[in-house]
Amino acid sequence: MIVRAAAEKDREWIEYALDRWWGSTRMISRGVDHDLLAQTTLLATRANEPVGLLIYRQEGGECEVISLNSAWEDKGIGTALLNGVEQRARDAGCKRIWLVTSNDNLRAIGFYQRRGYTIAAVHRNAIALARKRKPSIPEIGLHNIPLRDEIEFEKALS
Numbered sequence: 281m282i283v284r285a286a287a288e289k290d291r292e293w294i295e296y297a298l299d300r301w302w303g304s305t306r307m308i309s310r311g312v313d314h315d316l317l318a319q320t321t322l323l324a325t326r327a328n329e330p331v332g333l334l335i336y337r338q339e340g341g342e343c344e345v346i347s348l349n350s351a352w353e354d355k356g357i358g359t360a361l362l363n364g365v366e367q368r369a370r371d372a373g374c375k376r377i378w379l380v381t382s383n384d385n386l387r388a389i390g391f392y393q394r395r396g397y398t399i400a401a402v403h404r405n406a407i408a409l410a411r412k413r414k415p416s417i418p419e420i421g422l423h424n425i426p427l428r429d430e431i432e433f434e435k436a437l438s
């Protein structure tokens with residue numbers, strides 16, 4: 281598997297994938313509205329075919345992972361993308377990498393903790409507030425859990 285920066289030629293697949301996975305190319309995190317297509321994107325590819333993507337931004341010595349998806353789970357794609365962004369953030373001098381995930385995403389909550397991320401904050405009702413600006417965010421999330429809070433994870437980079 282190769283992890284590389286996305287190029288213009290990947291745009292069509294990225295739009296298709298974001299629509300399929302998130303139903304939107306817009307994502308709200310910590311109250312900030314992100315146009316995912318305007319951010320830096322890493323692609324994981326196998327045999328030249330994209331199999332996952334990670335979207336991130338760097339600001340003030342920190343790196344935020346805004347979106348992470350694998351086309352196939354349990355094949356090492358998410359880990360490879362996370363390692364890729366961590367290396368790029370380190371190289372850029374970032375001291376902290378962070379992200380938010382939703383309170384219903386039990387798989388992601390475990391995945392990040394097993395990779396050295398710790399809970400920095402729980403932003404209660406952050407998703408309920410985001411829903412007012414983006415009504416397509418469902419009321420009920422994965423595992424039939426009400427979708428309400430953002431859980432912020434962080435990892436120090438050295």
Ligand SMILES: CC(C)(COP(=O)(O)OP(=O)(O)OC[C@H]1O[C@@H](n2cnc3c(N)ncnc32)[C@H](O)[C@@H]1OP(=O)(O)O)[C@@H](O)C(=O)NCCC(=O)NCCS
Pocket residue numbers: 346347348349350351352353354355356357358359360380381385387388390391394
């Ligand atoms: C969360 C997510 C990104 C994880 O990605 P993933 O590609 O399944 O992650 P990996 O395959 O690297 O790791 C998952 C497990 O598979 C195992 N695994 C990795 N390679 C493997 C292989 N070749 N064979 C079998 N198992 C493997 C890993 O050990 C890991 O288990 P662990 O967490 O207990 O260590 C993915 O589930 C996803 O896209 N979810 C939907 C979107 C989402 O929730 N994104 C995150 C919130 S923004």
